[in-house]
């Protein structure tokens with residue numbers, strides 16, 4: 655049975671650490687961590703979660719885009735475990751859009767991200783993948799990737815004027831979006 659894990663909040667030093675690569679993809683604890691991360695991101699209405707957010711400082715995250723209470727317009731995809739990711743190329747085009755983070759509850763910010771990225775990662779079965787991602791899914795990937803390097807979305811917001819409480823975001827952005 656997968657377990658719901660406690661999500662570390664901003665201020666916890668684990669969110670600012672450089673996470674370690676995973677060498678043994680088949681390790682039982684890693685496979686279990688993946689199951690628990692998937693259960694946790696679903697329960698918390700997230701679209702992604704990185705291992706450092708549950709105090710496991712590994713280069714591992716889940717991308718799980720689907721419409722939910724926090725992201726009603728998210729595209730639907732199978733939740734995917736991304737291990738030891740690399741961003742190998744990116745578009746010159748950068749787009750700004752609203753992001754939130756399970757580790758920073760109650761706040762949304764406008765974050766610039768590459769519109770398109772080419773990535774390489776290992777999946778939970780140990781296979782190497784190379785893929786092009788665009789728009790919202792590329793945004794999730796870049797957000798979660800940052801967590802592996804100790805970066806949170808607030809670090810990338812260009813102005814504090816581009817921050818909102820979740821309540822104002824729901825009122826102004828979601829209802830018009």
Ligand code: ZN
Nearest residue numbers: 754755756757
């Ligand atoms: Zn986050």
